[in-house]
Amino acid sequence: MSFISVRNLKFSYDEKQQxxxxxxxDINKGDYVAIVGxxxxxxxxxxxxxxxxxxxxxxxxxxxxxxxxxxxxKKIRARMGIVFQNPDNQFIGATVRDDIAFGLENRCxxxxxxxxxxxxxxxxxxLENLLDKEPEALSGGQKQRVALAGVLAMxxxxxxxxxxxxxxxxxxxxxxxxxxxxxxxxKSLTIISITHDIxxxxxxxxxxxxxxxxxxxxxxxxxxxKDAKRIRAIGLDVPFVGKVKEAFKEKGIFLxxxxxxxxVGELWQYTLKN
Amino acid sequence: MKRFGFGKFLPLNSYMHTLDPRAKLxxxxxxxxxxxxxxxxxPFILIASLSIFAIFLSGLKxxxxxxxxxxxxxxxxxxxxxxxxxxxxRGSVVLDIxxxxxxxxxxxxxxxxxxxxxxxxxxxxxLTATTKPLELTLAIEYILSPLSIIKFPTSDxxxxxxxxxxxxxxxxxxxxxxxxxxxxxxxxxDEGNIISRVMSMLSLxxxxxTIAFERAYELADAMEARGxxxxxxxxxxHELAFRKRDFFLLLISLLVLVFMxxxx
Amino acid sequence: MAIHFEKLxxxxxxxxxxxxxxxxxxxxxxxxxxxxAIIGxxxxxxxxxxxxxxxLLIPTAxxxxxxxxxxxxxxxxxxxxxxxxxxxxxxxxxxYQLFEETILDDVAFGPMRFGLxxxxxxxxxxxxxxxxxxxxxxxQRNPMELSGGQKRRVAIAGILSFDPKVLVLDxxxxxxxxxxxxxxxxxxxxLNKNQNKTIIIVSHDNDMVYSYTDDTVVMQNGRVxxxxxxxxxxxxxxxxxxxxxxxxxxxxxxxxxxSRGFNISSSARTIxxxxxxxxxxxxx
Numbered sequence: 020m021s022f023i024s025v026r027n028l029k030f031s032y033d034e035k036q037q038x039x040x041x042x043x044x045d046i047n048k049g050d051y052v053a054i055v056g057x058x059x060x061x062x063x064x065x066x067x068x069x070x071x072x073x074x075x076x077x078x079x080x081x082x083x084x085x086x087x088x089x090x091x092x093k094k095i096r097a098r099m100g101i102v103f104q105n106p107d108n109q110f111i112g113a114t115v116r117d118d119i120a121f122g123l124e125n126r127c128x129x130x131x132x133x134x135x136x137x138x139x140x141x142x143x144x145x146l147e148n149l150l151d152k153e154p155e156a157l158s159g160g161q162k163q164r165v166a167l168a169g170v171l172a173m174x175x176x177x178x179x180x181x182x183x184x185x186x187x188x189x190x191x192x193x194x195x196x197x198x199x200x201x202x203x204x205x206k207s208l209t210i211i212s213i214t215h216d217i218x219x220x221x222x223x224x225x226x227x228x229x230x231x232x233x234x235x236x237x238x239x240x241x242x243x244x245k246d247a248k249r250i251r252a253i254g255l256d257v258p259f260v261g262k263v264k265e266a267f268k269e270k271g272i273f274l275x276x277x278x279x280x281x282x283v284g285e286l287w288q289y290t291l292k293n
Numbered sequence: 294m295k296r297f298g299f300g301k302f303l304p305l306n307s308y309m310h311t312l313d314p315r316a317k318l319x320x321x322x323x324x325x326x327x328x329x330x331x332x333x334x335x336p337f338i339l340i341a342s343l344s345i346f347a348i349f350l351s352g353l354k355x356x357x358x359x360x361x362x363x364x365x366x367x368x369x370x371x372x373x374x375x376x377x378x379x380x381x382x383r384g385s386v387v388l389d390i391x392x393x394x395x396x397x398x399x400x401x402x403x404x405x406x407x408x409x410x411x412x413x414x415x416x417x418x419x420l421t422a423t424t425k426p427l428e429l430t431l432a433i434e435y436i437l438s439p440l441s442i443i444k445f446p447t448s449d450x451x452x453x454x455x456x457x458x459x460x461x462x463x464x465x466x467x468x469x470x471x472x473x474x475x476x477x478x479x480x481x482x483d484e485g486n487i488i489s490r491v492m493s494m495l496s497l498x499x500x501x502x503t504i505a506f507e508r509a510y511e512l513a514d515a516m517e518a519r520g521x522x523x524x525x526x527x528x529x530x531h532e533l534a535f536r537k538r539d540f541f542l543l544l545i546s547l548l549v550l551v552f553m554x555x556x557x
Numbered sequence: 558m559a560i561h562f563e564k565l566x567x568x569x570x571x572x573x574x575x576x577x578x579x580x581x582x583x584x585x586x587x588x589x590x591x592x593x594a595i596i597g598x599x600x601x602x603x604x605x606x607x608x609x610x611x612x613l614l615i616p617t618a619x620x621x622x623x624x625x626x627x628x629x630x631x632x633x634x635x636x637x638x639x640x641x642x643x644x645x646x647x648x649x650x651x652x653y654q655l656f657e658e659t660i661l662d663d664v665a666f667g668p669m670r671f672g673l674x675x676x677x678x679x680x681x682x683x684x685x686x687x688x689x690x691x692x693x694x695x696x697q698r699n700p701m702e703l704s705g706g707q708k709r710r711v712a713i714a715g716i717l718s719f720d721p722k723v724l725v726l727d728x729x730x731x732x733x734x735x736x737x738x739x740x741x742x743x744x745x746x747x748l749n750k751n752q753n754k755t756i757i758i759v760s761h762d763n764d765m766v767y768s769y770t771d772d773t774v775v776m777q778n779g780r781v782x783x784x785x786x787x788x789x790x791x792x793x794x795x796x797x798x799x800x801x802x803x804x805x806x807x808x809x810x811x812x813x814x815x816s817r818g819f820n821i822s823s824s825a826r827t828i829x830x831x832x833x834x835x836x837x838x839x840x841x
Contacts, residue, residue, distance in 0.1 A: 057734055058704070058705065058706070058734045059704070067514065070518050072514050072517060072518060093520075096518070096520060097520075100518070100519075101515075101518050103511060103514070103515060105511060107463055107508070108507075108508050108511035108512055108515065109511065109512070109515035110459075111456060111459070111512065111515065111516060111519075112459070113427045113455060113458065113459050116530060117427075117530055117531075120530035121516075121519055121521075122519035122520055123528075123530070124527045124528050124529055124530060125519060125520035125521045125522070125525075125527055126520055127526060127527060127528050128528060129528065130528060130529070130530070130532050133528065133530050134530075137530065153459075153462070154459070154463070155462040155463060155466070158599065169519065173519070173520075185732065186732070188598075188599050188761050189761050189803055190598065190599070215734075254734060254735070254736060255734075255735065256734075256735035259806050259810070262828050263810065263828055263832070266828045266829050266831070266832035267832050267835075267836065269829075269832070270832055270833070270836035271836070272832075272836055272839065279809070279810055279813055280813065283810075283813045283814055283816075283817050283819075284817075286814070286817070286819070286835060286839065287817045287818070287819075289839045290818070290838070290839055470648065470653075471653065471654060473608070473613050473646075473648065474646075474648045474651065474653070474654040475654060476613060476641070477611055477613065477641060477645065477646040477647075477648070477716070478641075478654070478666065478667035478670060478715060478716065478719070479638060479641060479642065479667055479668075479670030479671040479719070480670055481638065481670075492666075495656055496654070496656050496666075499656035500653050500654060500655070500656055503653070503701070504653065
């Protein structure tokens with residue numbers, strides 16, 4: 020049994036449209052999985068289902084052996100954290116300190132332990148000097164770092180990022196991406212990143228593609244995005260490398276590389292031939 | 294747009310700033326009650342001097358108090374004076390304006406009310422200027438907590454108030470953005486007949502409501518995801534601790550109240 | 558309409574202790590009929606600058622001229638409404654400005670506010686909606702029933718309906734899916750090439766800026782640190798570094814190619830153009 024196991028998940032908000040029809044996939048402990056799909060493919064809903072914020076119409080979700088249901092939800096949520104897309108709409112506390120502590124307060128952590136945890140994880144995300152700041156004084160990227168600190172402070176070992184960088188400017192986006200990468204380094208965290216960032220998905224070791232309510236591919240990012248036509252047909256953007264390969268294919272030059280460097284190398288090889 | 298008016302927290306470093314918000318809140322309540330207990334003129338001198346002392350301890354300036362608080366009070370006083378001069382005809386005649394007699398009772402009554410209102414404003418301003426809105430919420434929650442015996446959801450109410458407070462600046466800047474967007478489409482919020490002004494208001498209010506509802510849904514998800522269950526016990530990252538100075542303040546306020554009752 | 562900023566300075570909260578100078582002494586001319594990008598980090602003054610174009614902000618010092626309109630510090634500055642009709646400002650996430658009961662009503666709102674009669678306003682609203690790709694069947698729907706991308710287009714139609722000569726867009730493609738982005742960019746290009754509108758785009762997306770804009774203005778700390786041809790800016794690595802810019806993907810790729818001896822012409826903006834040149838060289 021894998022760490023996170025989703026089987027035949029079904030969900031719809033109304034009768035007209037079945038959003039998720041038969042979603043199944045497995046995630047191993049310590050993985051970093053990107054989940055992609057066009058707007059409306061149900062990826063955010065999937066995040067909510069994994070957190071138990073919505074209940075599925077059918078199918079099952081099992082996390083580390085525990086089935087996600089009303090009985091186990093508290094135990095499961097103790098290990099999972101989620102960072103949503105809108106930095107303001109998940110910032111509950113009046114200050115950075117208060118927001119990081121929010122989850123701990125809900126868990127009745129003692130005042131002393133709370134202070135230690137808040138300080139520790141504020142340092143981990145680089146916000147130790149902003150603990151008394153109000154959200155209005157923070158940038159989007161800083162607010163998302165607060166959200167991450169809050170999740171880490173709860174000792175979650177499974178983190179879901181629900182398009183956590185899509186409302187940030189490039190600088191904020193980079194800060195969060197680097198921070199998450201850093202946190203994932205020792206593989207103690209399992210990270211599920213629901214993303215609209217095609218380049219991130221392309222570079223991911225593990226990528227799940229959602230379309231028509233089901234998983235239509237689950238592979239290395241490079242392999243998921245190999246077929247540019249299919250990706251376009253689904254409504255997604257093709258990664259830069261894919262676009263380059265397409266353009267050269269039109270000219271009769273077939274390239275195999277997975278990165279820009281590799282492609283440039285191949286093109287150079289071509290000149291040697293001629 | 295930050296004007297230091299009545300009710301605003303001022304991030305100064307006064308003695309009052311260091312006092313426990315609960316002690317301050319209860320003291321202000323006791324003092325305001327004392328102020329309204331019917332009495333003769335002299336006990337007021339005690340309270341008035343206390344209020345001046347409070348102003349100093351709060352890091353405020355007398356000039357500031359006079360300008361922002363007491364100016365509106367001046368007009369109220371003048372109005373009351375006229376009303377009372379007409380209706381209160383007791384005591385000795387103090388003024389005679391072309392046959393119209395103003396009696397001493399009218400004067401003393403008006404001055405007492407004005408003084409009472411002034412003192413109330415001064416004490417509450419000392420409270421709000423030295424206590425952050427969040428601290429006040431904590432104080433209110435603490436004081437209302439016995440109500441939970443009758444199933445009144447005090448901690449939920451306190452949570453609602455603190456979330457509302459947290460979002461006031463956010464909503465304010467969003468409103469500014471919406472106003473700019475609508476102005477860019479020709480809306481002039483200062484112009485037009487009733488109908489067009491109502492439409493102008495709608496162009497601001499409808500989007501704000503939409504944003505607020507969307508926000509409410511997302512916040513609810515975020516709170517649930519982090520383990521919040523309304524009504525359940527929670528600890529707090531804030532630790533309010535009474536110190537000697539807080540007891541001292543409470544004692545003084547209580548003594549004032551007792552004194553006022555005694556000297557009615 | 559040509560745009561001319563003269564020694565423009567703007568200070569927020571001037572009379573308070575925490576006054577903040579957002580723009581210092583800006584001298585800038587934006588060419589008529591071109592697509593100009595305004596880029597820079599958050600806080601560099603882009604939004605402040607752009608809000609002077611339709612007098613949402615009045616200069617603290619200096620002035621701005623847009624065509625025949627003049628807005629200056631300490632001047633009487635009347636008739637701002639006609640300026641607002643000539644310069645249409647589309648804010649980020651404009652779908653939030655929708656408030657009427659039906660899409661058609663919302664798009665007709667702007668023209669009516671600018672003094673056009675009801676009939677003409679609704680005519681223009683219809684045209685504007687069709688031009689952004691919203692078809693007639695949706696006209697009576699409530700805006701809240703639409704998808705994010707559709708709402709965005711309706712909001713833009715709401716600005717196009719009063720036919721401004723200058724169109725300013727703040728992060729127009731933020732949050733849109735690829736098809737939505739493509740459609741919107743095509744619309745912007747059409748408004749510029751076929752209707753000769755002056756377009757100003759504020760954006761963080763340097764890839765879009767590189768591929769589609771003629772000129773670029775770089776803002777840093779309230780000042781203009783570069784104003785000129787977009788290609789000349791991004792093709793020059795010294796300028797890119799000096800202005801602390803994120804390199805567009807295509808330029809990065811061009812640099813990789815040139816490190817291997819492929820010298821791509823500086824005017825190549827798209828992947829297709831690059832592929833063309835490279836394959837030409839390979840095939841000899």
